[in-house]
Amino acid sequence: MIVETRGLCKKFGSFYALKDIDFAIREGEIHGLVGENGAGKSTLIKILTGVYPKTSGEIFVSGKSVEIDSPVESRALGISVIHQDRNLIPSFSGVENVYLGMDTPKTHGISIDFKSMRKKIEAVMAQYGIDLPLEKMAKELSPSQKTMLEIVRAVMNNSKLLILDEPTASLTDKETDKLFSLIRQINSEGTAILYVSHRLEEIFELTERITVFKNGQLVDTVATSSVDQSGLIRMMTDNWISGKRDDEIHVNYGKKVFSVEHLSTEDGIVKDVSFTAHEGEIMGLFGLGGAGRTESLEAVYGLRARKSGTIIFEGKEIEKPTPSKCIKNGIILVHEDRRGHSLVISRSVKDNIVLSTIDKYVKHGIFDVKAERREASDKINQMNVLSQGQDQCVGELSGGNQQKVVFGRALMSAPKVFLCDEPTQAVDVKTRGEIHDLLRKCARDGSAVVYVTSDLKEMLEVADTITIISNGRTWEHLENKGLTSEQVLSYCYKER
Amino acid sequence: MEKKKTDMKAIVRAYGMIFALILIIVIFGALNPRAFLSSTNFWNITRQMAILCIISLGATLIMSVEEFDLSVGNIASFSGVLSALLAISGVPFFFALVISIILSAVVGFVNGFIVTRFRVMSFIVTLAMGQVIYGITYWLSDGAIVFNGIPESFKVLGTGKFGPVPYLTVLMVVAIIVFQYLMTRTAMGRKLYAIGGNEMASKVAGIKVKTYKTIAFTISGAMAGFAGVLLASRIGSASPTGGDAYMLNSYATIFIGKTLFREGIPNVLGTVVGVALFTILANGLTIMQVPTFVQNIVTGIIIVFAVVFQKMGSGKNE
Known part of the structure; x- marks a missing residue:
């Protein structure tokens, strides 16, 4: 197991955002995470990446129990996340953004060696066939370019686990295809992927196993090949029927x-x-x-x-x-x-x-x-x-x-x-x-x-x-x- | 016990500056009762307060919507020079006054228009506008103090008295009453405070944020212009930099005022106390024949204390 949680809980006031989560991602797999609005997906990601502290429970990375108190620690453990709201600094160039929070190479031990930084990034980009204008500020990049830049950053960080949170929300179909092949390539080199999305067809296309969250609890983790879309939806929701109010419903609306x-x-x-x-x-x-x-x-x-x-x-x-x-x-x-x-x-x-x-x-x-x-x-x-x-x-x-x-x-x-x-x-x-x-x-x-x-x-x-x-x-x-x-x-x- | 302690803090916070004011009066009164505590000096102080007060009242409106107008000092200088030149060229005082105020209001309006239309920081816009106005003033006056040929009628408003009461004092009191009414008893005052409290929520609630901000800038410009004319009238001459120092002082008085009565919110009465504190301090130190630079040091320290006081008292900000 690359990352595992046991009995993980997160409380906001008296409300459980996550309750007793036993969740595991295997080495080298692509794992899907689905659930309704407010099921607790984002909360889990935020705990794994050190944004929120957990209330109770344990987290293991590569079998060792760890405390993740800050995003820096999470990154040091090899966990990278690519967010819906992207975490790039708008006015920084590609090179500066990739090296954000990492040790930068220095010449004479003082001045930052932008040349060698750029070279290293370009080598990684060549390896994955990514083409990005590194000199441009992040705010000048398209949504897909920003995602690519974050992926470069994650790879440079030698991530063991890459979490993608709704990465395709603002991408076109073509860009999505490109992203998927990139994800597969990174995965084939040994990085586990946690893929979070509302788009179930993407989950089915990409993942090997799927975990379903509901109301802050983990319903089940299943092999992707063993479920279909309607089965998955059934797991995601208690099947409420709009019952009690049939008599109250207005049938004759006005104008x-x-x-x-x-x-x-x-x-x-x-x-x-x-x-x-x-x-x-x-x-x-x-x-x-x-x-x-x-x-x-x-x-x-x-x-x-x-x-x-x-x-x-x-x-x-x-x-x-x-x-x-x-x-x-x-x-x-x-x-x-x-x-x-x-x-x-x-x-x-x-x-x-x-x-x-x-x-x-x-x-x-x-x-x-x-x-x-x-x-x-x-x-x-x-x-x-x-x-x-x-x-x-x-x-x-x-x-x-x-x-x-x-x-x-x-x-x-x-x-x-x-x-x-x-x-x-x-x-x-x-x-x-x-x-x-x-x-x-x-x-x-x-x-x-x-x-x-x-x-x-x-x-x-x-x-x-x-x-x-x-x-x-x-x-x-x-x-x-x-x-x-x-x-x-x-x-x-x-x-x- | 705990309760009592917080009450003490609240009292210090709410009335600390009033205590400071009383303390200053007591000290100066003890040191030189004959000069300081005379009725002549009382009216003198109120007259000295008037110009700063009138600029500060306008700027209080701006601060209440969480903006800045750093051009008020330059506008006052401009308006003083303009009115003096008009008076010299034979324009009756009343018209010189009105024209200067209107043009100052236009400058304020332009400030407000730029700030709200293009959503830029008022801090920098008004600072730049101040430079423009300074340039124009310099151009109008050829960089020299305007005094040659100013008619006596121009000086009446700034120097005249009803019995012992200077006209300036009367004008100040009227302005205070009008602004206090405006800010507490009109729909506009409510809206300005709402905008200052939460601009977005005010917009969602249907308040025309841009319009009201622009009105605040326009009024602030007009008040600065009015004060500029009064300054020129009082001195009997107009310097192209005569009003500049009022900018910083007016904001200092508003900051002091913010600590009073309504915690953290600019308010008219607080501003007036701030103006009084400033003026009385300057007056007392002058009577004691303390050099001007010491006055600067003392007033600076008081402003810092005022700001620290406010933070210290309110535990919420920690």
Whole structure:
């Protein structure tokens, strides 16, 4: 075994991100790691590469028990990782990036010997048939060139284990083929590969064995030849059926209030997204990590540059959307990033609740402080926010109560359309239920809700209909009736 | 016990600078009561405060949205020279004042426009803009102090009094009231503070961040221009570098003010205390006939203390 974990646990607060993981990678194999959003794949990688400390359990590298306290130690043990968000320094050249954190050759023991560094790198590149402009800064390279550069770095580091985390997310088919042949070549020379991806066809093409994670636990490790795609998906999910709510589901939605047609963004993450929401409908937008969910909502709200696409609200197109224009029209976004994009953490509960609607308290040039306080207090009561009063700093509240403040503000502008991105993330169970009830009630009163969550179980509980998004495009639109998580996932993993 | 200890720290943090202010008054009062504690000197101090205060109030707006305007000193010099030249050429004082303020506001607007439109650092943009304005001022004045032929009417606002109360003092008090109202009792003040607290969240909440930032820069420019005219009017001449020193001092007063009342947030009353502290210190040291360079040393040390105080008290920052 090149790398092995025994009883590995990682806790965040009282929540287990990983529980009792017994996981092993054999020498010289290509090992696939799959699992739903939040199954614990990234957490495992971060522990192996020294980004997170483990809570308990043991890690063995080449049979020896080790403590990995920092990325440097991980690298010294021969573990290299190539990340989704690439870890190159944008303003450094190829040579500088490859040698980052490694000992650099010196002339006369002082000045860095760039010539010999470059020679060594070029020798490695020649060996693998890689062609890269080493003098260019990393930020000038294409996504595929960046991946190649990281691979060169990993090889130079004499890696025993190379971890690739969604390496093909931004590559074309041709670039992917090239990457795969490179991976095979590196592997044939004795480096074990851990390949993490949502793209199951890649897992099947590349790997010898596959490990499945679910809810922070290891389900099984199987030989790739012994499973097929549907078998794998079955292992990845508890098969929830959208059961209890059949009676509650709105079948007769009202008129179409909100639709997005052929949306794409400048950065290429959103390629072709269309969806529609009706009065009374909670429309779920479901996709795997990196599918473009958040980015789509941001583009709709004017927070991300659009390339094309139309946004139609109550029959009229909203041209050049901005947050303030959307709010005026009655569209509100609850952003997934609560502390960064929703709350002004240093300000009071009241200030945060009235943030979107400050202007309405100005009458004849005079600011009506009493009305402001009264309405803030109404919302605090309505949302049942636990605080020491409206003047308490919002940063002192619990996550759940902070999110209630965010919803309190959303309600202030009496929206017709709610765009909710992971609204129950890092929120306690009770608040989560309250948020669901609130949205359900708003829908009943005639609003439309677009709901994004990575938690498929939650999605099946909440949504009336589900639109599948993958790889920046929307696909099937499903009625959430007797739908199973397996069905939804198989649409997400479908090869297109 | 633990609770009490943190309370003490909080009090030191919140009111430390006010204690310092009282301490300074007590010391100077004890050392030279006749000169320092006279009513003449009181009004004198308030008059000395006025110009720094008016620049600092404008800059407080900029700081509240987490930006900098380092051109305020240069704008004040420019505005002083411009108004003096206009007055010499026969333009009535009122119009010279208005034209200078408007042009200063335009400079502020351009600062704000560049910073928000191109998303560049205000620090460097306004520093560069300050150089441009300095060049223009130099060009206008031929690099010399403008004083020949300034009419007496130009000096009224800067030197006149209602009884014992200087006009400058009255203007300062009015400005303080207006800015305090603006920052605490208007939608705009709320929005500026929200932007300063979290620009992204404010944008998502529908606040027009760029517009309000640009307004803050424009007001800051106008206030610097106003102060520049008052300075020229008080001295009766206009130097092409006359207002430059106010830039650093105004930011120092805001930093001192940030430690007061609302922890870590620029606020009008805090700025006023900062201005008072600065001015009283300078006044007292001058009365004691302490050389100017010692004044620099003392004020510098006080600014450092103010910043350290604030960090020291708030355990959150550690």
